[in-house]
Amino acid sequence: MKKDIGLGILRIGSAALMLTHGVPKLSKLLSGDFEFGDPIGIGVPASLFLAVVSEFVCPLFVLVGYKTRLAAIPTIITMLVAIFFVHLSDPFGVQEKAIVYLLLFTVIMIMGAGKYSIDRK
Template sequence: MKKIFFYSDTILKNLALLILRVSAGLMMATHGWAKLSEFSAKLQTFSDPIGLGPAVSLQLVIFAEFFCAIFLAIGFLTRLSLIPLIIVMLVAAFIAHGDDPFSAQEKSLLFLTIFVSLFLLGPGKWSVDGQINRKNNY
């Protein structure tokens, strides 16, 4: 194990995963909360990018952006919670904003990059999943 600034690589990796997971999850949850708290108003203007109807589309986006984002922030069912978030960001970037300039797609693509990275790396030890795995290994 290498030491960097008196900390092991493992500690730094878990700290980085914690920071990335919590910050991305909470930022996305605030985005989802805005849709949830203004559901009736949003329903009148929400697009139907994949043909399910605006009400179903909005409900699925709220599920991903609020509830899955909270699960991501605490690190519970992390990889499973990331799947809806990845799908929503793909739809937002390439379908809902597909004809828009890059500046309109940028936020979705940034979140997509973070979510795919977390999906590949996992939540880290400092998460609910990490604690469950630790208890199951004893």
């Protein structure tokens, strides 16, 4: 039971915090403002779309505990891109946020949603 409560807190807290990064990107996408980085060379609209999926859509799934392990993967990939492509030459203090999110979503992917989730229903 304690493990499930802990997983719930980790899952809900991490996803809610990630949404604070995803909501502004979703707003950009919906408004047609495609000013965004293209760190892996797939084009700006595609990069923005993938960022919205991994920082808004997938965290919503993680938040409610639906397909949690699968939903964590795009966010993990995005954090790896942020660390190794976007912020590689930045100081550790700038990289740190992406590293923390990478660790949080990796634990969520490994451990799953826990008892208090849609996945367990």
